Each structure stands twice: as C-alpha cells, then as structure tokens.
Amino acid sequence: MNFVGIDMGSTCSKLVALNEAKEIVYKEVVPTGWNCVETAETLLSHLEAQGIPKDAFRSVATGYGRVSIPFADKCITEISCHGKGAVAIFDEPDFTLIDIGGQDTKVIEIKGGSVKNFYMNDKCSAGTGRFLEIMAGTLGVDLNKLCELGRQSQNHVSISSMCTVFAESEVISLIGRGTDKADIAYGIVESIANKVKSQMGRVSSDPAHLRLSGGLCEVPFLLELLSEKLGGEVKTDPLARYAGAYGAALFASELK
Amino acid sequence: MSDLKLPEKFDEYAEGRKNGFLRVKAAKEAGKKVVGIFCTFTPVEVFDAAGLISVGLCGMSDETTADAERDLPKNLCPLIKASYGFALTEKCPYTYWSDLIVGETTCDGKKKMYELLGQLKDVYTMNLPQGPDRDYAKKMWAHEIRLLIDVVEKKFGIRVTDEQIREAAIKRNEFRRLKVELMELLSMDPAPISGYDMYKFLESMGFQFTVDDSIAAVKKLLGELKEQITSQPAAAGTGRKRILVTGCPIGGVLDKVVGSIEANGGQVVCYENCGGIKAARCFVDTDAEDIVEAIADAYLQIGCAVMDPNNRRKENIPELIKEFRVEGVVDATLQACHTYMIETYWIRKICEEAGVPYMSLETDYSQSDKGQIDTRIAAFIETI
Numbered sequence: 001m002n003f004v005g006i007d008m009g010s011t012c013s014k015l016v017a018l019n020e021a022k023e024i025v026y027k028e029v030v031p032t033g034w035n036c037v038e039t040a041e042t043l044l045s046h047l048e049a050q051g052i053p054k055d056a057f058r059s060v061a062t063g064y065g066r067v068s069i070p071f072a073d074k075c076i077t078e079i080s081c082h083g084k085g086a087v088a089i090f091d092e093p094d095f096t097l098i099d100i101g102g103q104d105t106k107v108i109e110i111k112g113g114s115v116k117n118f119y120m121n122d123k124c125s126a127g128t129g130r131f132l133e134i135m136a137g138t139l140g141v142d143l144n145k146l147c148e149l150g151r152q153s154q155n156h157v158s159i160s161s162m163c164t165v166f167a168e169s170e171v172i173s174l175i176g177r178g179t180d181k182a183d184i185a186y187g188i189v190e191s192i193a194n195k196v197k198s199q200m201g202r203v204s205s206d207p208a209h210l211r212l213s214g215g216l217c218e219v220p221f222l223l224e225l226l227s228e229k230l231g232g233e234v235k236t237d238p239l240a241r242y243a244g245a246y247g248a249a250l251f252a253s254e255l256k
Numbered sequence: 257m258s259d260l261k262l263p264e265k266f267d268e269y270a271e272g273r274k275n276g277f278l279r280v281k282a283a284k285e286a287g288k289k290v291v292g293i294f295c296t297f298t299p300v301e302v303f304d305a306a307g308l309i310s311v312g313l314c315g316m317s318d319e320t321t322a323d324a325e326r327d328l329p330k331n332l333c334p335l336i337k338a339s340y341g342f343a344l345t346e347k348c349p350y351t352y353w354s355d356l357i358v359g360e361t362t363c364d365g366k367k368k369m370y371e372l373l374g375q376l377k378d379v380y381t382m383n384l385p386q387g388p389d390r391d392y393a394k395k396m397w398a399h400e401i402r403l404l405i406d407v408v409e410k411k412f413g414i415r416v417t418d419e420q421i422r423e424a425a426i427k428r429n430e431f432r433r434l435k436v437e438l439m440e441l442l443s444m445d446p447a448p449i450s451g452y453d454m455y456k457f458l459e460s461m462g463f464q465f466t467v468d469d470s471i472a473a474v475k476k477l478l479g480e481l482k483e484q485i486t487s488q489p490a491a492a493g494t495g496r497k498r499i500l501v502t503g504c505p506i507g508g509v510l511d512k513v514v515g516s517i518e519a520n521g522g523q524v525v526c527y528e529n530c531g532g533i534k535a536a537r538c539f540v541d542t543d544a545e546d547i548v549e550a551i552a553d554a555y556l557q558i559g560c561a562v563m564d565p566n567n568r569r570k571e572n573i574p575e576l577i578k579e580f581r582v583e584g585v586v587d588a589t590l591q592a593c594h595t596y597m598i599e600t601y602w603i604r605k606i607c608e609e610a611g612v613p614y615m616s617l618e619t620d621y622s623q624s625d626k627g628q629i630d631t632r633i634a635a636f637i638e639t640i
Contacts, residue, residue, distance in 0.1 A: 063629060079635030079639070080638045120635075
C-alpha cells in the first residue's frame with residue numbers, strides 16, 4: 001500500500017507518494033492550469049506510470065483545489081498539511097512556518113509538533129507568489145531573475161502599495177522615471193518581506209526558529225531579506241516546496 | 257386604501273419578495289403602522305406600547321450594494337450599504353412600508369447614512385451615550401427614550417402612557433426569557449438544533465408583527481426541541497467542535513461563516529453577537545418606579561463595541577465560554593467596522609487567557625472570499 005498526498009495550489013500542484021515505511025518514493029510538481037479535475041487525472045496517470053495504480057494507494061488532498069480531486073479519500077486543509085509536512089521535513093517540534101503560496105501567504109505556529117495557531121491573508125493577493133509573478137512580468141523578467149536582480153540593487157527604493165494592482169502602477173511609474181531595474185526589483189522583494197513581517201505579528205514566533213515552505217523557498221535572495229526583516233535566520237529545505245503534499249501523504253498513511 | 261401603492265418594479269420581483277410586500281401591505285390596510293429599526297439598542301417597548309409594528313431593517317445581502325455605492329463610499333460596512341441600497345431600490349418590503357424609521361448613533365457610518373436615508377423616508381435618530389459607566393449615561397438614554405415617545409406620539413397622533421410601556425416591558429421580558437431558554441438548549445451535547453437553524457429562527461423573530469406572535473413562535477420551537485430531547489435518548493457527544501461566534505451582526509455572512517463552521521465539523525453553541533444572547537439577557541426591572549429609566553438601564557447593559565470602555569463584552573465572553581463549554585471562538589467582523597475590528601485585540605487576549613483557540617475573520621457580503629474563509633475555518637477547526 002502506498003500513501004499519496006496531493007497539494008493542488010493555485011499555481012502548481014505538488015504530489016508526494018510514500019511507501020509502507022513512509023519513505024518518499026515519488027514526488028513531482030506540475031502546473032495546476034485552469035482545470036483542476038484534468039490536472040488530477042494527469043497526476044493519476046503519472047502515478048500509474050510509476051507503478052502505483054489507483055487501487056494501490058490511499059490519498060489525502062489539500063490546497064485550494066482539494067475538493068476537485070475525485071479519487072482522494074479525504075480533504076484536509078493546507079494549514080494542517082503544511083504543518084505536518086514541515087514537522088517531518090525540519091524534524092523539530094517548535095517553530096514558525098512561513099508559506100508563501102500562489103494566492104495566499106500563511107504563517108503557522110507549530111508547538112509540540114502540531115499546528116497551534118495560524119494567520120492567513122484575506123482575499124487579496126498582496127504579498128503572495130502571485131504578486132511577485134505579476135511584478136516580474138511588469139519588469140519583463142522571470143521570478144528567479146527578479147530576485148537575483150534585487151540583490152544587485154545599489155539604491156534601494158521602496159514600493160509602498162501592497163495592493164497588486166496599485167503596486168503595478170507604482171512600478172510602472174518608477175520605470176517611467178528611469179529608476180534602475182535592480183532597485184525596483186529590490187523594492188518588490190522587500191515589500192513581500194514587509195508583508196510577511198506584519199503577518200508574523202498576528203501569531204507568536206521565536207526569531208530563532210523560522211522556516212519557509214512553498215514555491216519561493218528556492219529563491220535565496222528572498223530568504224536573505226526575510227531573515228533580515230524578521231531578525232532571525234529563515235531556514236528552508238529542498239523538500240520544503242512539497243511540505244503540503246508530504247503532510248497530506250503522512251495524513252493518508254494514518255487513515256483508517 | 258388607495259394611498260398604499262406598491263413599488264414601481266413590483267411585478268418584476270420574485271415570489272418571496274412579492275409575498276413580503278403583500279403581507280405588510282395587508283397589515284397596513286388593517287390600520288397598522290410600521291416602524292423600521294436597525295439595532296438591539298432601540299427600545300422596542302415604546303413601539304409595542306403604541307401598538308406599532310416594529311421590524312428589523314438591517315440589509316443582509318449584497319444585491320443592492322452597487323446601487324448604494326452611488327451615494328456611499330465603497331470602503332464602508334456592507335450592512336450599512338445594503339440597508340441604504342434596499343431603501344433606495346425599494347426592494348425591502350419592510351423599509352418600503354415603514355411609516356417611521358428609528359436609528360441610533362451606534363456607529364458613525366450608520367449615523368451618517370441615516371442622514372441620507374432621511375431624504376427617502378421619515379427617519380428619526382436617537383443619540384446613544386457611549387460611555388455606559390458615566391453617571392449621566394442612564395439619565396441621557398432615558399431622556400432619549402422620552403424624546404422618542406414624543407416623536408411617536410406626534411407622528412401617529414396617539415398617547416403612550418407609562419403604564420402601557422410597563423406592560424410592554426413585562427411582555428418583552430417574557431420574550432427575552434423564552435429566547436434565553438431556547439439559546440441555552442445549545443449548551444447540550446449534542447445540541448438539539450444546528451447553530452445555523454437557531455440563527456435563522458432568531459432572525460425571523462425580527463419580522464414578527466407583535467410580541468405575542470414572537471412569544472408563540474418561540475414557545476412552539478421550544479416545545480418541539482424539548483420533545484425531541486426527551487423522545488430520543490441522548491447519544492454520546494457528537495465530536496463536533498463547540499464554537500462561540502462573536503463580533504458584528506452576521507445575518508449577511510451567515511452562510512459564509514456559520515455555514516462553513518458547521519460544514520467543517522463544528523457546531524455553533526452560542527452567539528454573542530447582537531441577535532444572540534448578549535442582548536437577550538438584558539432584562540428590564542419592571543417593578544422600578546420609573547419604567548423608562550429601567551428600560552434605559554437594561555439596554556445600556558449590552559456589550560457593544562461602540563461603548564467605551566466596553567467591559568461588559570470582555571466580562572461576558574469568558575463566562576459564556578464556561579457556560580457553553582466552548583472549544584473555539586470565531587470573531588466575525590464586517591469590513592470597515594473599526595470598533596469591532598479593534599476589539600479583536602481584546603477578544604483574542606481573553607481567549608488566550610481562557611485557553612480557548614481564537615480566530616478573527618474580516619469579511620463582507622460578497623462571495624469573492626468564500627473559498628479562503630472556508631479554508632481558514634476548516635483549518636481552525638482541524639487545529640482544535
């Protein structure tokens with residue numbers, strides 16, 4: 001019997017499959033696209049290709065598209081799944097997990113190995129991965145390039161609007177004024193870090209135990225800026241992008 | 257009566273809305289007069305004593321929000337916008353047929369909206385004291401109630417005596433007592449009724465034409481629930497998480513908030529909001545020498561966020577947590593309601609001290625945040 005976790009986010013869908021010993025035997029990221037049900041079927045066919053047919057696994061779905069995965073045995077929210085996955089990945093019981101996702105940013109307080117409290121942004125996309133993507137598009141670069149550009153900034157500028165739409169016009173006016181691209185990029189990444197900082201205020205956290213999960217954990221400059229703003233090193237892990245799916249797979253292994 | 261004209265667009269309305277209009281029209285044709293109200297601070301005893309129908313006019317959907325935003329700012333409480341919008345578009349039968357609308361200064365947004373509403377309807381605004389512990393607060397509110405009595409007497413050409421008001425207060429107390437008894441049934445595990453159905457029922461009381469009708473309706477439901485409790489042997493606990501809901505009036509976000517709580521393994525066991533237990537437990541001392549002052553005193557016990565300081569709410573919530581064996585508190589606030597938004601600070605603190613998980617939600621009447629609210633509520637219940 002295998003245990004499968006699927007984290008269907010607004011931008012990417014992550015899948016983790018475990019064996020009986022709860023070791024990861026397969027993982028992947030695919031774009032969610034516009035049709036969640038179709039994406040779920042694609043993932044199912046990939047599992048089969050890996051020798052994990054439909055009747056040989058139990059599964060838990062999470063993420064905003066969790067209800068669109070017809071073969072999932074159970075749906076659990078991404079808060080609980082990220083918490084559980086991160087506890088396993090970082091192998092420690094008490095820390096604050098920051099997850100910058102496609103359409104929302106979550107700050108999750110972990111105590112004694114389980115979720116104690118969390119804060120999640122409301123409906124707007126301010127401070128999320130989507131915000132970074134849109135801003136990168138405005139500057140004509142991709143997300144990783146945007147963050148690397150930011151590192152080269154000599155004269156920091158700040159983007160004061162948190163609203164994606166307003167921030168975009170702010171960026172456009174900076175471009176119009178001839179501001180250096182690297183300086184604008186810095187302002188964009190910094191605004192994400194500031195937003196996370198204000199969200200951190202809503203839960204109690206220890207600067208000595210900060211961890212990042214989600215798609216942006218592979219962006220070193222964001223980690224550096226976050227660490228600087230939050231007053232403590234923000235650590236991550238190559239697996240952290242899969243935290244939600246990993247947690248879901250672990251929940252699946254506990255299903256009766 | 258020929259002067260009772262239905263709205264211009266009446267024929268386009270859905271069946272339910274048409275029936276609402278016809279129901280009030282029939283009452284008015286029988287000679288009844290209608291007073292529209294917005295808030296639990298409004299001393300309805302005055303209208304009962306005057307033989308007037310009083311109905312709640314708080315807007316509860318975003319159907320007319322766009323219309324309201326022609327005159328009101330976008331970044332305003334959805335309840336205020338909806339209430340104004342329904343008056344503007346003639347889509348609410350109760351607003352439409354109101355002979356008099358009585359508001360109060362319970363929030364700045366409403367207060368200024370009433371000024372605009374005054375162009376469409378006959379509006380009278382009571383001035384609510386906001387320092388409930390000041391020595392003049394009770395005197396001031398009693399004086400305001402007397403001014404309201406004058407307004408009602410002049411408007412409808414009647415006399416309202418203190419004795420009539422005392423009788424009305426006795427009856428309202430009876431209604432309050434029954435409502436409290438009903439709400440206390442939710443302290444059972446399993447609760448005999450969902451929190452959603454309980455709220456819908458309490459809300460429907462705002463549209464009864466007389467207190468007697470309200471009393472009869474509560475008695476009927478109480479009887480049914482008690483019968484159900486005795487006829488069905490109590491199962492062991494349901495495992496549903498017991499949630500207290502507090503914050504702003506939630507009629508307009510009931511599906512999004514309470515619907516989600518109960519669809520995700522929770523049971524709302526107590527409403528501390530306006531329509532819930534908070535105001536229902538404020539009884540009038542009907543033996544008091546000055547009945548108007550006694551009414552003023554009772555209403556000033558309501559722990560509303562407009563009060564400064566609002567100690568009553570801070571004292572009440574820990575007691576309710578114990579009484580209803582609450583396992584989680586959901587503080588639902590409406591966009592741009594500064595007073596309740598800021599008080600989330602205290603309520604969070606109080607819940608932390610009581611060792612009960614707490615979550616605050618800010619929302620409006622739109623459906624755009626439905627998915628996120630649902631995820632947050634589901635995650636909150638998972639963590640309890």
